[in-house]
Amino acid sequence: MQNLDEIDRRILRTLQEDGRIQNVELAEKVGLSPSPCLRRVRLLEEAGVIERYVALLNASKIGVGLTVFVRVWLKSQDAKTVDKFTAEIQRIPEIVECHLMAGDSDFLLRVVSADLDAYRRFQAEHLTRIDSVQSVKTEIPMQKVKQTSRLPL
Template sequence: MAEHRLDRTDRRIIAALQADGRLTIQELSERCGLSPSPCRRRVLMLEEAGVIQGYAALIDQAKLGLPMSVFVSVKLERQREEELDRFASSIAHWPEVMDCYLMTGQRDYLLRVVVRDLEAYQRFLMDKLTRLDGVASIESSFALGQVKRSSALPIVEA
């Protein structure tokens, strides 16, 4: 899909929705200096263009009983397309994996895994990750604390 050209008003809408995705069209239009009908059209256009991909609640993982974040570096035996696809397909269905990035450098993937405790991480490791064909090595790093978390992308003026 071609890149969607964002003007100043689109950027204001995106910034407002990133700050509060529950804004009504009326509230959003007031914050962005538009009347409700053009504001609604712009939001729909941003959704249809895939700029806005959806809406979600931000949940405190510790209050949900998942206080542990583990960053897992995975190296595959081979970096051929079919091995990369197989790995990506497998982990896509694992709810513990919150983020997964294909990386450059010494490791092929970086995952952020959330679990209840060390025992739950060990089960994830033994029952899922180590059972995947083609995994050469796994390195786990345990987060001691979270310094910053944001789901809002920086909105830069064009």
């Protein structure tokens, strides 16, 4: 479903702002009556355009206020090594994003932690103990300038 019309886009923009909005209010905001609005939302869900609904948490208030970015180099780039690494990464909750990279490093991770000491322990006890990891380099952001989950529509 790649042919989104303007009403679909308005629905998606509104849901990105507030995923808990009631259908009646959503319909009013996008200029539809409730029944056709709900039908469109269901079609967007069924087509996979809307993957799921989530709550965005304040990381500092739940004790994981430090975010670091970690570049990872593997010992080898063959499929077995990459698959093993990605399977390990799936099991580690502190790693909230993992991207296979083209370029210098093999993977880029976004890791959350309570503080720098907790991250250092995490790196030593978990990340560098993954068999396929050759080396890691941690980048520590100085200031969060922008973070959003909204996609441009």
